[in-house]
Amino acid sequence: MSKATASLRALLPGKADYAMLGRSWKSDLAAGITVGIVALPLALAFGVSSGAGAAAGLVTAIVAGLVAAVFGGSNVQVSGPTGAMVVVLAPVLATHGLAVLPVVTILAGIIVLAAGVLKLGRAVTYIPWPVIEGFTLGIAAIIFLQQVPAAFGVHPGHSTNAAVAAVQALGTTSWSTLFWPMVLVLIVAAIMVLAPKIHPQLPGSIIGIVVVTVLAQLAGLPVTRIGQLPHALPVPALPPADPAVLGALLGPALTIAALAAIESLLSARVAASISDTGPYDADRELAGQGLASVAAGFFGGMPATGAIARTAVNIRSGAQSRLAAIVHALVLIAVVYLGADLVAQIPLAALSGVLMVTAARMVSPATLRSVIGSTRADTVVFFVTAVITVAFDLIQAVEIGIVVAAFFALRSLVTSSGVHREELPGPARDGDERIALFRLDGALFFGAAERLLERVGGIRNVSVVILRMSQLQILDATGARVIAELVTALERRGITVLIKGIQERHLALARRVGVLDSLRHQNHLFAELPPAVEHARSHVRRSRQALDDGTSRG
Known part of the structure; x- marks a missing residue:
């Protein structure tokens, strides 16, 4: 077997991917159902926010989530549309129109796939630890802030920045709309915190969502639900390949591919650091994410990335193997064809409670103490990355964090010489x-x-x-x-x-x-x-x- 053939085979699924399945299938099923329910409103919301529509977001979560789960390089990564991708994709659709969505999605997917085949995945290993931790803290803050409007029963602010939008939303809060959503959030949070103490295998998030949904229905509470969902998936189709359009979309596709690669690799690396489900294969992760976006594009979906929020929910819910992410996609398919009307009654505040607790669990106090207690330079890099992640953009945060870390490294080298x-x-x-x-x-x-x-x-x-x-x-x-x-x-x-x-x-x-x-x-x-x-x-x-x-x- 040639070296090139061996390298390509290493990017394909194998029996080792499911070595733990005999012991973990029960917890994987529970985690997959949980993350599927959590992913549903996020997929719909990200689709609408990007301008692609709710159906595109849901298609991406299903198709890309399934393909990335099988072909990706992480055992617990959950993929789909993300908030960071919305920020990059929305201007492209606004400029070129909705018709270019499948084309730019497939182009970006091919670029990410090529990066995996060319063994560029290990580039993320050059990102310093304080940058990774700062990125994680910033992501956790964004996840928490994004849930504020639903938790307070108000509409999100107009800003694309999560912190600003949360403040804008709080400015419209009234006690008449605040009370019941906050009660539901607190109930879900309490159940998620207490359930593992009663029994480690209890799916606190599922129990919490079921309890507050039943409560909201029986009491007729005035809280916002998920609402109407699409009842069918589109038929896959090959988008038209106009050379002029392809040339105009190459630049945006490169930007989208860079974001997808960095966010997916960072998410996989964070997942590996907070779970004991084995290391991730960076090159295979890129190849899997590239294939996921290509597949989503044929169904009219959006570019996909590894989603830190959903991955964190997956891990915290007990996921041990790829089965959890596969089940998450199957749950979303079942929702589309069987349970759209039922799931539509879940209060958004319940999902906000799940994500708020998840965000809080992403930040380890021990890790914070380790970073802050290391060196002054690492502390600066950590906080700069976290602040820029929240205030500006994920890619900019990583780039600036690396530049700041490089500056301190060079200064240290100069001092040591x-x-x-x-x-x-x-x-x-x-x-x-x-x-x-x-x-x-x-x-x-x-x-x-x-x-x-x-x-x-x-x-x-x-x-x-x-x-x-x-x-x-x-x-x-x-x-x-x-x-x-x-x-x-x-x-x-x-x-x-x-x-x-x-x-x-x-x-x-x-x-x-x-x-x-x-x-x-x-x-x-x-x-x-x-x-x-x-x-x-x-x-x-x-x-x-x-x-x-x-x-x-x-």
């Missing part, structure tokens, strides 16, 4: 004052190279400079070029430069950039310090002898 003048080893000899020995430590790269020029370039009253490079751990092209320029400048002033201990891994770079060519003689490169010092002393003696001879002849 150093240029130190040392005494020559052994007993002092006459003429040693004409020899300067410098030790280069840490990293010599573009952010720290100027320090070498400032520290060594201004040396005076010496005949020989020894650059001790054996302790240099990192050397980039800029750092190597600075060494070459320094050697050339010192040699031009009549100061002989000797280099000692350049590491084997840096030797090729030093040769290409010109460090070795800048030396006066190839014998001025030494592997050990004693021969370099002895050569420097002999050079000083010869220089003095030449000076004395010239003086006597004069």
Whole structure:
């Protein structure tokens, strides 16, 4: 079997995906039913908010949720339409019209699929831990804030920002509409908190939703329900492929694909960190999410991503295998064809209670203490990422978080690097004052190279400079070029430069950039310090002898 064939087979489902099914099928069924009920209003709401319509949101949750569950790289990831995708998709539909929805969805899916096949999934591993935790905290805050309108029995605010919309919604609150939704939220939250204490396998979210739905129906409470649902799925169809349209949609498709890839990988990584259901395969996750969006596009759906909110509900409800996410999609299918009228009576406040408790559970106090108690730089990165996630955009938050983390990492590297003048080893000899020995430590790269020029370039009253490079751990092209320029400048002033201990891994770079060519003689490169010092002393003696001879002849 060729390496390429083996790589492709690794992206396909296998028996190992369901190794735990014999022990976990009961909890998986319960989790799938729970997350299916929770996903229903979210799918409808995200479809409407994007401009694609409620049916598109529901189709995405069903088709993409099922495909991603089977082909994705996480055992507990639940996929479908998300709030972040709505923010990116809505302007595209507003500009190009609803007819381009299946085309841009399929294009984005193909791009994400290609990223998985090309093994680009591990790129998320370069995202620092404080950025991941800040992203998670921000997502939890958004999930909680998004539930405020339903919890208070009011309409959402007009802003697309969850925090602003929550404040706008609270401004319209009245006691006549506030009381009963809040009661239902509190009942659901209490049941979800208490049920696991009675028995770990009790599905608190399902029990809570059933209890408050029955209460609302029997008492005729004035609370908002889910409302009318579509009764059938569309027939799959191949969208028209107009070259002009494809060209115009390529840019938006790339943006959507980037969001889908990052959000899905981060969601899978967060899921792996809060559950003990095994690691995730990043490349397979991308391939699965790409296939999910392609499939959703053929049904007229939206681009799909791994959904942190639904994934968290899935995990907290006891999911152990892919069966839970598959059941979640089957529940939504059953709702469309069998139970649309019944599910329509569930109060939105009940679902708000489920998501509020889920959001609160996503934030671990122990993790918060670990991040805040680590370093000042990591704390700053954590809070910057969290604030930007809530205030602006998920992708921007991750990007800015990485930039801030990179800034602190570079600053740390610059601080750890150093240029130190040392005494020559052994007993002092006459003429040693004409020899300067410098030790280069840490990293010599573009952010720290100027320090070498400032520290060594201004040396005076010496005949020989020894650059001790054996302790240099990192050397980039800029750092190597600075060494070459320094050697050339010192040699031009009549100061002989000797280099000692350049590491084997840096030797090729030093040769290409010109460090070795800048030396006066190839014998001025030494592997050990004693021969370099002895050569420097002999050079000083010869220089003095030449000076004395010239003086006597004069």
